[in-house]
Amino acid sequence: MPTLDAATVKAKARELGADLVGVAAARVLNAFPPDPRWPQTPERISPHCKSVVVVVQRIPVGAFRCKSNIPVQYLDMLVLRKMDRVAYRLADWLERQGAPAFVTAAQETDWSYKRASYGRLSTRHLGVEAGLGTLGLEVNILTPEFGPRLYLTGVLTEAEIEPDQPMREQVCIGESCSRCLHSCPTDAVGHFDIDKRDCAKEAQEFGFFTILTYLEKFVTADADDKRRALRSRELFGFWQGLLRVVGSFGDCPRCLAVCPVGNDYHAHLAEFQKPIPERTPEKVAKGREFKAARERGDAIAGLDPWNVRWVGPDGYQGIVARQLRAFRDEQARRAREAQGEDG
Ligand code: SF4
Numbered sequence: 456m457p458t459l460d461a462a463t464v465k466a467k468a469r470e471l472g473a474d475l476v477g478v479a480a481a482r483v484l485n486a487f488p489p490d491p492r493w494p495q496t497p498e499r500i501s502p503h504c505k506s507v508v509v510v511v512q513r514i515p516v517g518a519f520r521c522k523s524n525i526p527v528q529y530l531d532m533l534v535l536r537k538m539d540r541v542a543y544r545l546a547d548w549l550e551r552q553g554a555p556a557f558v559t560a561a562q563e564t565d566w567s568y569k570r571a572s573y574g575r576l577s578t579r580h581l582g583v584e585a586g587l588g589t590l591g592l593e594v595n596i597l598t599p600e601f602g603p604r605l606y607l608t609g610v611l612t613e614a615e616i617e618p619d620q621p622m623r624e625q626v627c628i629g630e631s632c633s634r635c636l637h638s639c640p641t642d643a644v645g646h647f648d649i650d651k652r653d654c655a656k657e658a659q660e661f662g663f664f665t666i667l668t669y670l671e672k673f674v675t676a677d678a679d680d681k682r683r684a685l686r687s688r689e690l691f692g693f694w695q696g697l698l699r700v701v702g703s704f705g706d707c708p709r710c711l712a713v714c715p716v717g718n719d720y721h722a723h724l725a726e727f728q729k730p731i732p733e734r735t736p737e738k739v740a741k742g743r744e745f746k747a748a749r750e751r752g753d754a755i756a757g758l759d760p761w762n763v764r765w766v767g768p769d770g771y772q773g774i775v776a777r778q779l780r781a782f783r784d785e786q787a788r789r790a791r792e793a794q795g796e797d798g
């Protein structure tokens with residue numbers, strides 16, 4: 456199999472439209488499955504895979520400045536479609552360089568595993584292993600560039616490509632921020648952990664479990680209730696989900712919208728998203744207790760010796776503050792330049 460130059464592969468991915476790109480070694484992904492009980496590893500898919508090229512597509516920030524979640528739900532689908540196309544074309548290009556390559560679906564569930572939202576590969580962990588970011592309090596991947604406002608996919612290839620190194624610094628500000636926790640309508644955010652069932656109530660309003668619940672009720676209903684069920688909001692939601700994916704996933708963008716990581720946040724969201732209407736005294740207390748638990752050195756599952764690999768083993772060292780300073784300096788420089796031009 457060929458050995459491909461990482462810089463050439465990344466330049467091709469960017470040329471095809473990737474916003475960010477990194478490379479992870481399959482042997483590392485095989486050695487460090489996110490949950491060893493249900494190993495989401497390349498070797499389960501193909502014994503020949505040597506490298507995974509991880510492609511990121513950002514979600515346009517305008518969607519997070521709207522009054523409702525509808526625009527971001529529609530954009531999610533468009534972003535995923537574009538990302539699949541970029542990844543497919545990259546796989547095609549890799550094959551033309553002599554290296555077999557393929558893409559797996561970014562949003563799918565392997566039913567033999569945990570059921571529901573647990574795919575053959577965890578794209579967020581792929582992103583961390585490819586050096587693109589680290590996991591946040593709500594276990595989304597946070598990239599320094601776009602925070603959590605992105606989707607990722609992986610192109611699996613038999614080419615040997617020099618891998619990137621995972622970041623050791625924690626990108627997430629952590630417990631002292633807790634904005635994702637405060638914003639979550641179902642209080643699903645844990646301590647570098649998430650309750651996927653609770654999240655799905657908002658994030659997949661018309662997703663699989665809603666369909667299952669609807670059908671279970673339907674099969675035992677009497678004729679009148681069946682007629683009513685045929686005219687229900689749920690059924691319309693399922694139809695719209697099939698048509699535009701809206702409602703099936705990514706319905707709730709709150710933890711993405713309020714996360715203060717990324718220049719897209721500094722530029723366009725900081726002011727608009729500063730207040731968090733969902734914040735309650737209980738959620739604030741929960742965040743404080745997380746902070747105290749970490750300071751006490753309590754055992755925290757999301758930060759145990761296995762999981763801390765993806766959160767950033769060196770802890771938070773101020774990356775967001777550094778980024779904000781650099782962003783403001785750049786804005787000031789541009790303003791001076793513009794003044795100079797006017798003058
Ligand atoms: S997507 Fe919504 S429901 Fe899920 S964790 Fe984020 S804020 Fe909570």
Ligand code: SF4
Nearest residue numbers: 591627628632635714
């Ligand atoms: S909102 Fe704050 S605590 Fe949550 S993921 Fe972003 S930086 Fe981390």
